[in-house]
Each structure stands twice: as structure tokens, then as C-alpha cells.
Amino acid sequence: MDHKQVSLAMQVFERIETDILSGAYQRGDIITELGLCSDLGVSRTPVREALRMLSQEDLIEETSRGAVVIGVTNEDIQDIFNIRLKIESDAAYLAAKNMSEEEIKELYERLELHEFYAMKKDADRMKEVDSEFHNILYRGSGSITYYNTLKLLHRKAQRYRKASVSDKDRAISSLKEHRAIYEAIASRNAEEAKAAAETHVKNAAYKIFKGEK
Amino acid sequence: MDHKQVSLAMQVFERIETDILSGAYQRGDIITELGLCSDLGVSRTPVREALRMLSQEDLIEETSRGAVVIGVTNEDIQDIFNIRLKIESDAAYLAAKNMSEEEIKELYERLELHEFYAMKKDADRMKEVDSEFHNILYRGSGSITYYNTLKLLHRKAQRYRKASVSDKDRAISSLKEHRAIYEAIASRNAEEAKAAAETHVKNAAYKIFKGEK
DNA sequence: AATTGTATAATTGTATACAATGGAAGGAAG
DNA sequence: CTTCCTTCCATTGTATACAATTATACAATT
Numbered sequence: 001m002d003h004k005q006v007s008l009a010m011q012v013f014e015r016i017e018t019d020i021l022s023g024a025y026q027r028g029d030i031i032t033e034l035g036l037c038s039d040l041g042v043s044r045t046p047v048r049e050a051l052r053m054l055s056q057e058d059l060i061e062e063t064s065r066g067a068v069v070i071g072v073t074n075e076d077i078q079d080i081f082n083i084r085l086k087i088e089s090d091a092a093y094l095a096a097k098n099m100s101e102e103e104i105k106e107l108y109e110r111l112e113l114h115e116f117y118a119m120k121k122d123a124d125r126m127k128e129v130d131s132e133f134h135n136i137l138y139r140g141s142g143s144i145t146y147y148n149t150l151k152l153l154h155r156k157a158q159r160y161r162k163a164s165v166s167d168k169d170r171a172i173s174s175l176k177e178h179r180a181i182y183e184a185i186a187s188r189n190a191e192e193a194k195a196a197a198e199t200h201v202k203n204a205a206y207k208i209f210k211g212e213k
Numbered sequence: 214m215d216h217k218q219v220s221l222a223m224q225v226f227e228r229i230e231t232d233i234l235s236g237a238y239q240r241g242d243i244i245t246e247l248g249l250c251s252d253l254g255v256s257r258t259p260v261r262e263a264l265r266m267l268s269q270e271d272l273i274e275e276t277s278r279g280a281v282v283i284g285v286t287n288e289d290i291q292d293i294f295n296i297r298l299k300i301e302s303d304a305a306y307l308a309a310k311n312m313s314e315e316e317i318k319e320l321y322e323r324l325e326l327h328e329f330y331a332m333k334k335d336a337d338r339m340k341e342v343d344s345e346f347h348n349i350l351y352r353g354s355g356s357i358t359y360y361n362t363l364k365l366l367h368r369k370a371q372r373y374r375k376a377s378v379s380d381k382d383r384a385i386s387s388l389k390e391h392r393a394i395y396e397a398i399a400s401r402n403a404e405e406a407k408a409a410a411e412t413h414v415k416n417a418a419y420k421i422f423k424g425e426k
Numbered sequence: 427a428a429t430t431g432t433a434t435a436a437t438t439g440t441a442t443a444c445a446a447t448g449g450a451a452g453g454a455a456g
Numbered sequence: 457c458t459t460c461c462t463t464c465c466a467t468t469g470t471a472t473a474c475a476a477t478t479a480t481a482c483a484a485t486t
Binding site for chain 3: 032033034044048062063064065066
Binding site: 009045048049052053056057058070075076079080082083086087090143144145146147148149152153 | 222258261262265266269270271283288289292293295296299300303356357358359360361362365366
């Protein structure tokens with residue numbers, strides 16, 4: 001999935017997005033086009049396009065003196081999980097009804113990869129596979145609205161600092177939960193898929209926030 | 214609100230977005246950068262930025278031969294309302310708790326304007342004011358995540374063909390519902406705000422889809 | 427000391443030139 | 457008639473030049 005050659009603009013976008021979500025850029029920092037150009041070694045055109053996209057995601061705010069970093073807070077991540085809790089289960093429900101056999105196979109592949117990388121303790125790859133699993137699920141709902149909305153929320157939450165699958169314990173239970181979702185979808189049991197997805201999001205949220213406050 | 218001078222790129226973005234959502238561009242249509250340049254009389258730079266934003270919203274898909282219009286279907290609108298139904302009430306709940314007095318005043322102004330334009334039967338202005346009312350509410354939640362997510366969904370739904378407030382009957386009841394939401398927020402009654410918001414979304418959805426199927 | 431005006435420098439906004447890519451058309455070979 | 461290859465052209469990708477805007481510093485004036 002997503003194996004197509006990406007443009008510089010997309011690379012710049014993802015790079016800055018990651019830097020903002022990971023905390024490399026702090027809220028209030030000002031980033032300028034020319035600064036990024038010399039940092040990244042590209043011209044202003046792709047940088048501008050990237051900034052426009054970031055602005056649309058409300059990760060930055062463009063001003064006449066440069067782009068001000070808005071960033072993401074713990075509260076934002078909590079909101080993201082609250083929203084996912086409400087709608088991700090519906091997406092799973094739809095996916096169980098609408099996914100093609102081809103897509104279900106793709107989902108299964110991610111499950112195997114997840115297991116493989118869990119064995120190898122490769123946290124970065126696991127995060128990648130986790131994203132793919134969820135994106136396939138979202139797209140499989142057959143609804144571009146659910147896909148779009150959830151993809152964005154999931155990506156933000158995952159890139160934020162150390163996301164759930166970077167934790168070893170969580171990685172194992174996450175795998176179990178993914179399998180439960182997969183099984184429900186593969187057997188076209190929509191209600192069960194819905195319940196499994198809800199459990200999954202709930203546990204991920206719990207894991208992230210349990211140590212805080 | 215939003216009175217700042219907008220760049221060409223933003224204007225192009227909004228223009229194309231409206232054209233896609235209103236049906237002027239059909240699903241499958243191919244739009245090229247140069248085509249837009251000559252149509253709109255601007256250079257490729259702002260057009261490209263606009264296309265990138267549209268692509269991020271999944272309204273188009275960029276290919277090597279131009280951007281393919283994806284567009285919005287009735288099912289998409291239905292999904293949008295289903296999602297709003299689940300989370301907009303939470304945003305209202307938060308707004309009742311977090312909105313500043315200043316913001317509440319802004320909200321009230323939109324209520325008065327709504328009434329005024331309803332009297333003048335100016336449907337376009339009413340749509341505008343409706344957007345503003347909701348955006349103030351979303352932002353008033355204090356959560357950029359709710360704001361961002363809902364703003365996008367609301368805009369898509371509203372620009373889609375003839376949205377609810379373009380209907381005269383609906384305009385009146387919509388005003389009543391807005392007032393109920395406002396009253397609840399102004400009196401800091403979060404539960405009531407939540408319920409009022411849910412009713413509002415439910416009625417809007419009902420109105421749009423009641424004649425179909 | 428405060429304020430206003432002006433010049434300057436930094437930054438974004440836009441246009442255009444050039445490079446790279448990918449698909450379509452057309453022809454040659456089987 | 458089909459398939460494969462080559463060539464060409466439309467389109468996007470990138471870089472850069474130029475215009476417009478805006479903030480800042482500083483001086484002049486009150």
C-alpha cells in the first residue's frame with residue numbers, strides 16, 4: 001500500500017508533520033519557507049505546498065512573518081481518541097459488510113507482518129503496519145468520509161510522541177485485538193467487528209493515558 | 214470572522230471545492246492545472262496549492278494525466294451526518310463548558326443575523342451565517358480536533374447542492390434549534406447543549422433525506 | 427517621553443522557465 | 457490481428473525570478 005513514488009512536496013509535508021507531532025518543533029515556533037528550503041535542500045515550491053497542507057490540518061498557522069507552529073497537546077490526543085471511540089466502531093461495522101475479499105486478504109497480510117515484526121521487536125515497522133491495518137479497515141468501510149476522517153485522526157495520534165505500539169506490552173495485546181477485528185470481518189460479522197474495534201480503541205486510549213495525571 | 218484578505222490559492226481552492234460539491238464538476242472529470250490557469254486567469258503556483266489541498270480532502274485524486282474528480286455522493290452526505298450525529302453533541306457539551314463570554318456574544322450575533330436574513334429570505338446569507346454559527350460553536354469547544362473535524366464535515370455537507378437552510382421551512386426550525394443551543398450554552402448547561410445539538414443535527418439530516426429512496 | 431513617519435529588510439505571493447515523467451499513438455515484427 | 461517497441465506530446469514536478477506586503481528599526485517632531 002502507498003508504494004507509489006511520492007513527490008518532494010509530500011515528503012516535505014510528512015517530514016514537517018512528523019517534526020511537529022513528535023515535538024521537534026514546539027508550539028509557537030516560527031518556521032519560514034526559506035529556512036525550510038535551506039534545511040531540506042529543496043526549492044520553495046514544494047515547501048509552500050507542504051505548508052498549505054499543514055495549515056489545512058491546523059498544525060501550523062500561516063502569518064506574514066512565517067508559519068507559527070500550533071502543534072498537538074495531550075488534550076488533543078485525548079480528543080482524538082474520544083472521537084475515534086465514537087466512530088471507528090461504525091467504520092468496522094461497515095467494513096465487515098462492504099470489504100472485498102481482496103481487501104480482507106490485504107488485512108490478513110498486515111496481521112502476519114504485525115506478528116513478524118513483533119517477533120523481531122521492530123517497533124518502527126510495527127507502527128507502519130499498524131497504520132496500514134487501520135487504513136485498509138477505514139477504506140474497506142466503503143465510505144470515503146469515514147476513511148478520510150479516521151485516517152487523519154489515527155495518523156495524528158500515532159505520530160504523537162511514542163504511540164501505543166512502540167510499547168512492547170501494548171504491541172502484543174494490540175496484535176490480539178487486530179486479530180479479533182480481522183476474524184469478525186472475515187466472517188462478515190458486523191456486530192462483532194464493531195465491538196472488537198471499540199475494545200481496541202478503548203484499550204489503546206487507556207494504555208496511552210493510564211500513566212498520566 | 215474570517216475577514217482577512219485571502220490569497221489567490223485560497224480563492225482557487227474554494228472555487229474548485231464549490232464547483233465539485235455543487236456538481237459543476239462530475240465524478241470522473243479530469244481537471245488539469247493549465248486548464249484551470251486559463252479558466253481562472255492565474256498562474257500554476259496558486260492552482261497547484263489549491264489542488265494539493267483538494268487532494269488532501271479527497272475531493273480529487275492527482276494522477277500523471279491530471280486530477281480526477283472524486284466528488285461527493287448522497288451516501289457521503291449521509292455518512293457525514295452520521296458522524297456529526299455522534300460527535301457534534303460532544304462539541305456542544307464542551308462549548309457550554311469552555312466558551313468565553315466573548316465567543317458567546319459572537320454566537321448571539323449570528324443568531325440575530327440568522328433571524329434578519331430569514332426575514333429577508335436571503336438564503337445565501339443564511340447559509341453563510343449558519344456556517345459561522347457552527348464554526349464558532351466548534352471552535353468554542355476549546356478543542357482544535359473537534360473544531361477541525363466538524364468544520365470540514367459541516368462545510369462539505371452544506372456546500373453539497375441545496376443544503377438544508379436553502380429550504381424555507383427548514384430555515385425557520387433551524388433558527389429555533391440554533392436558539393436552543395445558544396440558550397443552553399449561554400446558561401452553561403452542558404447537558405442541555407448536548408441534547409439541543411443532537412436534535413439539531415438529527416433534524417437537519419431528516420430534512421435532507423426524507424424525500425429520498 | 428511618546429508618537430508618528432519613513433526607510434529598509436525580511437517574508438510571503440505570484441508568474442514563468444525548464445526538467446522529468448508517463449501515457450497515447452503509430453508503426454514494425456510476429 | 458495482436459503484441460511489442462519507440463517516439464512524441466501533454467502534464468506534472470521543481471526551481472527561480474520578480475512583485476507585493478508587512479514588520480521593524482530608527483529618526484524626527486511634538
